[in-house]
Amino acid sequence: MELVLIVCLLLAYVLIWTIVAVFRVSEPKNLPPGPTRLPIIGNLHLLGDQPHRSLAKLAEIHGPIMSLKLGHITTVVISSADATKEVIQNHDIAFSARHVPDAVNAHNHANHSVVFLPASTEWRTLRRILNTNIFSNNSLEAKQHLRSQKVEELIAYCRKASLSNDYVCISRAAFRTTLNLLSNTIFSKDLVDPYEDSGKEFKEVIESIMNESGKINVVDYFPVLKKIDPHGIRRRMTHHIGKIVEIFDELVEERLQIRSKQDDVLDVCLKIIQENPNEINLKYIKSLFLDLFVAGTDTSSSTVEWAMTEVLRNPRILTKAKGELEQVIGKGKIVKEDDISRLPYLSCIVKETLRLHTPIVFSSTISTTFSGSITW
Structure with a gap:
């Protein structure tokens, strides 16, 4: 024995x-x-x-x-x-690839997402769509009236709730505003009713995608377990992403059937697909829309909610912020985008909120391979 x-x-x-x-032999020596x-x-x-x-x-x-x-x-x-600056600025090409978490392989999203694609023809086309039609100065100025309209709808909803002695869920109200702002930019229509407490299901799906993406997944550290999906994260992500993709499919099909020109991001994308079918297809476009909705809705509503929470926790700061608004804008008047530069205290509140409650992950991972030597 x-x-x-x-x-x-x-x-x-x-x-x-x-x-x-085996592990020691397989890893770099430097x-x-x-x-x-x-x-x-x-x-x-x-x-x-x-x-x-x-x-x-x-x-x-x-x-x-x-x-x-x-x-x-x-x-x-x-x-x-200093080291981060060296990597990002001086060696940005070598470190341009992103590590792909297993969760975002659901619906083959990682292979079509502008966030995870390597520098390629498809990636450059998607970046051009973003830079030209959403993030450029001309696009931002052209959509200023739309942003003002959505803010006015939010204020009208809050006023309606106040008159009926009803409560306002800050996160859902902010989520509806950013969701409809994005949907009008891309599809020229609201996805939820701005005057009702709607959009709860859509918000839950977006939050589920964010939560599943942020969970620690053993597959990311042991790729051999990929087929097993031990935590079920990819399976749940497939379900959540599928719900959003179904909505996109309906909106795209509706546009193709009515064939009306809306001069929005969807029109631009469909035109690019028609002119360059070998360069890009609808899968890339739907993944682009998913990236925009996930990044642009939950993060904004979370920041607004935390900002309101922090000022309510600190009455002195709330009083100073209200005083600045009354002095610069006037009591009962709506803040315009041009007024932001004249509201330094309010701007500091937003920046401090982003510092304390960052809406994105604390660290990012990149994937790279070197054939030469590196001096650390």
């Missing part, structure tokens, strides 16, 4: 050190310093439930550039401003 136990222990010892040796790694899991045990804080503490020990082994993935963590 003792002999069997000794043999089992020896075999386990040999197996563990074989795995360690990595920056980092913490000691365990077999198989590497440094995953050091991340904890707040990875950004854990990485900050590790950086204090191992320096602003350190290497970690997260499961099967060799990772270099850069946490200093």
Whole structure:
């Protein structure tokens, strides 16, 4: 019995050190310093439930550039401003590719998303659509009346709730406003009723996509488990993204049937597809719309909700903000976009809200491969 136990222990010892040796041989030799790694899991045990804080503490020990082994993935963590600037500005081409979480492979989204596509013809076309029709100065100025209209609808909804002694859910109200602003920019129509407490289901789907995308997924560290999907994250993401894609399919089909020119983003996209069918197709366009709706709705409503929460927690700040509005704008008047530069205190409240409650992840990951040597 003792002999069997000794043999089992020896075999386990040999197996563990074989795995360690394989990992050491397969990884680069010129990595920056980092913490000691365990077999198989590497440094995953050091991340904890707040990875950004854990990485900050590790950086204090191992320096602003350190290497970690997260499961099967060799990772270099850069946490200093100077090093980050060097990577982003001077070596942006080498570090341009994004690491693709397994969750966004649902509906094959990652292969058509402007966020995750490598620099390619399709990526450049999607970027051109964004820069020309949404983010350019001319587009922003052309849509100023639309933004003002949506803000007025939001104020009208809040006034209606006040007169009927009803409560206002800040996050849903802000979500409806940004959702309809985006939908009018892209499809020239509201997706939800701006004067009613609607859009709850759409908001829940967007929030579910954000939540599933942000969850720790063991597949991202052990790609061999991809087919198993142990957490069920990709399966749930497929369901959530499918709901949004169904809405896009209906809107695109409706436009193709009526064949009316709306001079919006959808028209531009359909024209590009018609003129260059080999360059881009509807899958890329629907993924682009999904990126816009996920990035542009939940983040904005979350920021507004947190800003309102913080000023209500701090009556002194609320009083100063109201005083600035009454002095610069006038009591009962609506704030216009041109007034923002004259409201420095309100602008500081928004910036501080973004600092305290960032609507995006604390860290981003990029994927790159080097054939030469690197000096750390």
